Amino acid sequence: MTVIPSYHTASFYHNGNIPSVTVNGKVWRNVQFDGTETRGSIFGLEEGTAYTLTYNGGSVSFTTLTVPERPLRTLPSNGIITESGLYENGEISGRDYGLRIQASGVTVRGFSIHDVTRSGILIENGVSDIVIEDCDIYNFGPSAFQSGSDAGIASDGSAVSRVLIQNNLIHDPNGGATSWLDGHPGGTIGIQMQNPGGRIVIRYNEIYSTYPHYFRDGMRGGVNFSNEGFPGPDSDIYGNKVSQVWDDAIEVEGGGKNVRVWENYITKTFTFVACAPVAIGPLYVVRNVFDESQQYDQPDSDTYRRGPAIKAGEGNGIGRGRAFFLHNVTLQRPPEPGKSVSLGARGGIYGNGGVVYNHVSRGNIWQAETTSRNVFTRASDGSNSYDFDVLAGRLGDVPAGSEANGEIRNTYLPITIDFDGHRGTFTPETTREVEDVGFGTTPGVTGEMVFGVRAEVVVPPICTIQARSRKSRVRIDWTSENAETVLLNGEPVEPSGFRMFPLGFATYTISAANSGGASSASVTVRGRMEE
Secondary structure (H helix, E strand, C coil), rough: CEEECCCCCCEEEECCCCCEEEECCCCEECCCEECCCCEEEECCCCCCEECCCEEEEEEEECCCCCCCCCCEEECCCCCCCCCCEEEEEEEEEECCCEEEEEECCEEEEEEECEEEEEECCEEEECEEEEEEEEEEECCCCCEEEECCCCEEEECCCCCEEEEEEECEEECCCEEEEEEEEEEEECCCCCEEECCCCCEEEEEEEEECCCCCCCCCCCCECCCCCCEECCCCCCCEECEEEECECEEEEEEEEEECCCEEEECCEEECCCCCECCECCCCCCEEEECCEEECCCCCCCCCCCCCCCEEEEEEEEHHHEECCCEEEECCCECCCCCCCCCCCCCCCCCCCECCCCCCCCCCECCCCCCEECCEEEECCCCCCCCCEEEEEECEEEEEECCCCCCCCCCCECCCCCEEEEECEEEEEEECCCCCCCCCCCCCCCCCCCCCEECHHHHHCCCEEEEEEEEEEECEEEEEEEECCCEEEECCCCCCCCCEEEEEEEEEEEEEEEEEECCEEEEEEEECCCCCCCC
8 A cells, every 4th residue: 555645635546446445434335447547535634644544454654744844045037946945935027937946855936927928936847845835926928919828837748747736826917818719728727737657646726817808728738638637647636716718727638647636715717626537536516616707708608608617528538437426516606687598607527528437426416507417428328326415407318217216396495605715605505515635425515615816814803992971880891703712801701791890990902813814903092981
């Protein structure tokens, strides 16, 4: 048994057939056996933590990753990094590439990169152990639309591996892509990595733009119809917010060997997750939220055509690795005023890339743009397994007996949405339970999810205080939100409440704090006040 840990997940490989593994008492059954090797992934781990994986025949210990600390270096004036270390906090503009990384063991942090004619940051072939974080990258790439394949962050070779891209803003390219109305979109991309070597982690980023400067794809690479592709084995894409894309928001096509796409929020794109093909597997698409879809650059929302939540299928004889789709939600916002078609995905898992093989769907809420539309297409092969989902739409082309334990509706499932652009609470109104393969037994995304650069940011607390006199005494009332500790004049108190004090000149201060910051509010009592 071999375990390859990441930050919040881990891959495992075993020579032989095992039905499941156990970590911290939790059983994971979402595995793939190809006749020789069992492969699979574990989710829900904490960074920098030791674990033991047990299986039928033994156990193995492993520790999840932490972000490395590196010595501070001075950035060369030409922006070409040839020495390992930490480079941080600068503004770069007026050149072709903003930064070029030519050394391994490099951290780039806190740069504002804009008005460059090629990619914002280029990771050159042959380097590894790279961290790119907290950067703001905009106005990059060629000014012509439908031109080139530059990206906010790019890499250019298969020898690039062990890369962490986190907490970056990538937005508003100089040119951009045109929609499918003018043929297949081409042009600028958010993150582009060509056949990376694997162990790529892309988390807590925001990729967005303003009309008409949309992206071709949010994240992609190549070569698609191969055992390689993007993002390479043992990789994670999670906690990102991706929007304003004319083709695929997240394109994970190629090998798909222990590739995990989870807890992302995607809107205003054609296809949400493209995985045609999955050549090796297993691929995991878990707990993502898919919102609005648009294929054509047209003002009429009834005619601009939607894309599927998942683009799947074998291509060029490649694509029979296993893919798991677990606990995802396709939202269907109501039509625009005077229109008749909902704004979400055309359907669930579509064989746009060819015939679908070896796909497993459990606990998802798949809702088509109209309930007369198929949720699944080109998936009648018996290697597919669709069950325990909630569907709004027609079942479509699937094996006999599919969704025997599912729910097929002719109306949309009521879903409470509380979303402010970064933080969303999605509560499906269903009590249906699903088969547990390690992700619980409630269908769809439930509870709070946070996306984009604020995903790891704790919102600082807020607090209020007021005073009211009561004859010879004064009442001090206070409230706080998001607080871990609350003090009244230095003494610990409950998050909200009141105290009575003798009436007289005094100042009362409430202070609240959490790991994201602190706040305080004061009131001064000088004498009798209105009750």
